[in-house]
Amino acid sequence: EDQVTQSPEALRLQEGESSSLNCSYTVSGLRGLFWYRQDPGKGPEFLFTLYSAGEEKEKERLKATLTKKESFLHITAPKPEDSATYLCAVQAVGGGSNYKLTFGKGTLLTVNP
Amino acid sequence: GAVVSQHPSWVICKSGTSVKIECRSLDFQATTMFWYRQFPKQSLMLMATSNEGSKATYEQGVEKDKFLINHASLTLSTLTVTSAHPEDSSFYICSAIKFARSVGSYEQYFGPGTRLTVT
Numbered sequence: 001e002d003q004v005t006q007s008p009e010a011l012r013l014q015e016g017e018s019s020s021l022n023c024s025y026t027v028s029g030l031r032g033l034f035w036y037r038q039d040p041g042k043g044p045e046f047l048f049t050l051y052s053a054g055e056e057k058e059k060e061r062l063k064a065t066l067t068k069k070e071s072f073l074h075i076t077a078p079k080p081e082d083s084a085t086y087l088c089a090v091q092a093v094g095g096g097s098n099y100k101l102t103f104g105k106g107t108l109l110t111v112n113p
Numbered sequence: 114g115a116v117v118s119q120h121p122s123w124v125i126c127k128s129g130t131s132v133k134i135e136c137r138s139l140d141f142q143a144t145t146m147f148w149y150r151q152f153p154k155q156s157l158m159l160m161a162t163s164n165e166g167s168k169a170t171y172e173q174g175v176e177k178d179k180f181l182i183n184h185a186s187l188t189l190s191t192l193t194v195t196s197a198h199p200e201d202s203s204f205y206i207c208s209a210i211k212f213a214r215s216v217g218s219y220e221q222y223f224g225p226g227t228r229l230t231v232t
Contacts, residue, residue, distance in 0.1 A: 041204075041228070042226060043117075043223035045223070046223070049218070089157075099219065099221065100147075103156040104156060105155065106156055
């Protein structure tokens with residue numbers, strides 16, 4: 001069974017204090033790893049898809065990296081508007097449902113001004 | 114990014130009634146859409162996969178006769194909660210697959226969600 005574990009569950013940072021969120025996964029074969037941002041009462045907002053170990057993607061203050069066992073979401077010099085829950089999800093090769101995602105429980109990030 | 118909409122954004126209904134939620138991909142065609150539910154402070158749980166022109170595929174433990182899914186066109190999927198009960202109260206979110214230009218690349222975009230409260 002595919003499993004996704006995110007840590008920490010919650011993270012509180014000061015504005016400008018860089019940090020990283022972790023997503024550890026166990027899948028029979030990774031087809032893709034996804035990062036989303038979710039604000040309270042809203043649907044997840046797509047951030048990145050990573051397909052193979054060693055791949056990196058960047059968007060503004062966010063950078064996602066991927067190894068064979070985990071992914072990191074690095075946040076550089078965060079601002080209060082980066083406060084949200086960050087979700088990690090994986091899609092396994094040969095899953096019963098095409099493009100089915102298994103989500104982690106998320107990391108609640110709070111950035112204080 | 115691509116846009117997926119849901120309607121309504123929130124709905125309150127009485128126990129025993131049925132509620133229909135619409136999910137639309139606004140600027141792309143989606144042969145595959147998904148329906149999730151999310152309880153407070155928990156992650157998304159996949160309910161079913163909606164395929165245009167064919168029957169939906171339900172996850173284990175999801176009652177297909179209670180949660181009716183219809184994917185009538187390449188831009189619209191509907192979820193009908195039949196004979197709703199208070200335990201069906203939740204945040205329902207749909208998503209749609211958009212294929213990128215690179216072969217094998219795709220992105221999954223989510224709608225804004227629908228808050229269902231059954232009284």
